[in-house]
Amino acid sequence: MSAAPRAGNGKVTVPDIASRKTHFHPAFSNAKPGARSESEVKITCLTAYDYPTARLLDEAGVDVILVGDSLGMAVLGYDSTLPVTLDEMVDHTRAVRRAVRHALVVADMPYGSFHVSLEESVRNAVRLVKEGGAEAVKVEGGERRIELIARLVEAEIPVMGHVGLTPQSLNAQGGFHVQGKTSDAARQVERDARAVEAAGAFAVVLESMPRELAARITEKLRIPTIGIGAGPDCDGQVLVIHDLLGYGYGAGHKLKFVRQYANLSAEITRAVTAYCEDVRGGSFPSDAESYHSAAELHEQVPAGQRR
Ligand code: KIV
Secondary structure (H helix, E strand, C coil): CCCCCCCCCCCCCHHHHHCCCCCCCHHHCCCCCCCCCCCCCCEEEEECCCHHHHHHHHHHCCCEEEECCCHHHHCCCCCCCCCCCHHHHHHHHHHHHHHCCCCEEEEECCCCCCCCCHHHHHHHHHHHHHCCCCCEEEEEECHHHHHHHHHHHHCCCCEEEEEECCHHHHHHHCCCCCCCCCHHHHHHHHHHHHHHHHHCCCEEEEECCCHHHHHHHHHHCCCCEEEECCCCCCCEEEECHHHHHCCCCCCCCCCCCCCCCCCHHHHHHHHHHHHHHHHHHCCCCCHHHCCCCCHHHHCCCCHHHCC
8 A cells, every 4th residue: 555645534636646746856945955845655656447447556555547548559459549539538537437436536638639729628628527537637748738737727627747758749759759868858858847837737747758857857846746767766656557467458568667567468368268278178167157947947957968
């Protein structure tokens, strides 16, 4: 279980997460130099897209459950996150929300749901909250999202930012590449993170960037950073649950930043192969796995046919 500070009823809230800054910068605090922020405990975040997974994650004590648009690749079989629709995000967020008692539920705004106009973007985010039950939304992009983030916050919708590698920019960024590797690029990622904070986001995901850059951003921001492929110095970490479990599309293509804690694909293959063998060989179902009729009718089944 996480040792995260929680409200009296154990529910993790947006203010709880916003206060979980493990790195402290003297310029932003009244605390004495050398002092640490109140919470030294890193934020744990994982993705989930369905009821049973969300329930297991919640019971294991994960702080934040992200219904990421990685849904498209992890579950729906798309080869990028771009085709994921708002309706799909609402449906999966709703399933996750039903399962969760403690964790904060954050839903991704999918590609296209915040690119047309501010009004439409707010309307779409409201759907994730009202219909999906999300407690916050995540928006990819930095400086370009300042107005949008401010509008969402004004509409009482907490926002988690997301800078660095932003998978929805697949075409614009020309693929999935580590970001911020040159000094100009690093300065841009830093400006993006600062912009997201200034606009009112309560936390920001830092994806695929050098550890040193993520550490510097984490040091400078007042809001917590949640890293994926951004090294250990962030205030928290997030992974796609299928990568952590070795389940599905990611299996076999191990990303540098993924630590795989299980091999569910192998376990599922083993179980399904054994099931097929048992059915084909006639050992499943056994007599003990069968219902039985009343004793007087039982006599009508020839004894030799009973297993
Ligand atoms: O969609 C997603 O799962 C994400 C995380 C990888 C941060 O954006």
